[in-house]
Amino acid sequence: MKKFGVIFQYEIMNYIKNKSFMISTIVIAVLAAVILFLPSVFDMSGILGINKDDTDDTADNTEITDVIIICDEKDIFAGTGIVEGVLNDVKIETVSSRDALVDKIENDENVIAGFVVKNATDFEYVVNNSDMFDDMTQRFTYAMQLLSQYNYCKENNLDMAEIENAFNPVINSETTVLGKDMMSNYWYCYALIIIVFMVIILYGVMVATSVTQEKSNRTMELLVTSADTNSLFFGKVLAGTSAALLQVGIIFAVILGSYKINRDSWGGLFDKIFNIPSDVLITFAFFGFGGLLFYVFIYGAMGALVSKTEDINKSAGSVQFVIMIVYFIGLSQLNNVDGILMKVLSFLPISSYSAMFARVALGNVSFAEITVSFVILIVSTIAVGILGSKIYRMGTLRYGNPITLRNAFKNLKHE
Secondary structure, eight states: OTTHHHHHHHHHHHHHHOHHHHHHHHHHHHHHHHHHHHHHHSOOHHHHTOOTTOOHHHHHTOOOOOEEEEEETTOTTTTTOHHHHHTTTSEEEEOSSHHHHHHHHHHOTTEEEEEEEOSSSOEEEEESSOOTTOOHHHHHHHHHHHHHHHHHHHHTTOOHHHHHHHHSOOOOOOOOOSSOOHHHHHHHHHHHHHHHHHHHHHHHHHHHHHHHHHHHTTHHHHHHHHSOHHHHHHHHHHHHHHHHHHHHHHHHHHHHHHHHHTHHHHTTTTHHHHOOOHHHHHHHHHHHHHHHHHHHHHHHHHHHTOSSGGGHHHHHHHHHHHHHHHHHHHHHTGGGTTSHHHHHHTTSTTTHHHHHHHHHHHSOOOHHHHHHHHHHHHHHHHHHHHHHHHHHHHHTTOOSSOOOHHHHHHHHHHO
16 A cells, blocks of 8 residues: 555546546536526526515516406406405406407417306316416415305305404414424435435446556556555545545535525525535535445446446446435435334445435434444445455456456455
8 A cells, every 4th residue: 555645646636637527517616606696697586586675665566467367257256356365466357258268368478367257156267278386276266265255244244354363363383493394404405415326426437437447458457567456446446536525525615605695686595405504514424425435436346347448337237226226215215214214224334325314414313323324334335445455456457258246256255
């Protein structure tokens, strides 16, 4: 390991000097910054759903362009003002027939939908294209219910406002979260798990490709005569891991800094994603780094088993399959982080990098459990690193067909 420092420096500089590495880092960082600065340059209050001047006057002066057409066949809503009160974010226009209503919807771009009111309990909703989140039917149903209550009170000489207050009093409440606020923590947890997954896949393949390329162009034959394989393997893997941390760190710093500067312009829209508690962030850093290192060691060993870059997928396919399974199971269990499945996954080195982090962010976990899980991850990473270096040494000067893991382990036993 005497030349580890030289090899590490050489490998990390290869990443930094690589044009695609630098260009992709700069492009992603600049693009993220530009997007986060947009609300400060352009008025995006309508898109973001926030009041730019934070005053009620601006909201009141906002021009309403969407139109709803009402065909009230029996004039049951006439003079009540109920429809206007319930659908207060659109203009209300009336027509005398269903044909006229359909004609308006088909030919007037401002008309978004219409209602044909047949009687006090039946109506038809007419729309050109139904949106996935269209709630107009529910809102108009509420208007019909209000009309029924209004008519009942009118017929029995009752004060509707008084009855409304009696049956629907104003309830004041406040929530005190003693443990974890899953609603607030869910989205940043979701995002960080995706980021770790992408970094592991991307840099794992990059390290494996780097090892295979050295074999394919016979550079490996020169390297093994000037440095021991342990120095070569650990230097290459740790350099790839450091490059990953550098790139992700730069992009994260730009995103967080840009959002902090433009937070008021965004109206605090992404606070739930960027306001990450320190304990969660520390856990993510330690387990994310451990998981990245664990898998990059494996990818480096897989790269040594093949002689052509096109064979990497054959060698590393099983590793990617495991990563994908862990990734999808982890995301699917975010709503049940205290369940037995997530508890088991949080102690397995193949999945603890995301499962334990999710438990810390969203569930109840003791410091002892975190410590045990991290120790298991570190010990497993060291073991995988040592095993990977042996596979690397065994596979470096073997050319031809890809070496299977089974044959690799058999050869290691005979050494």
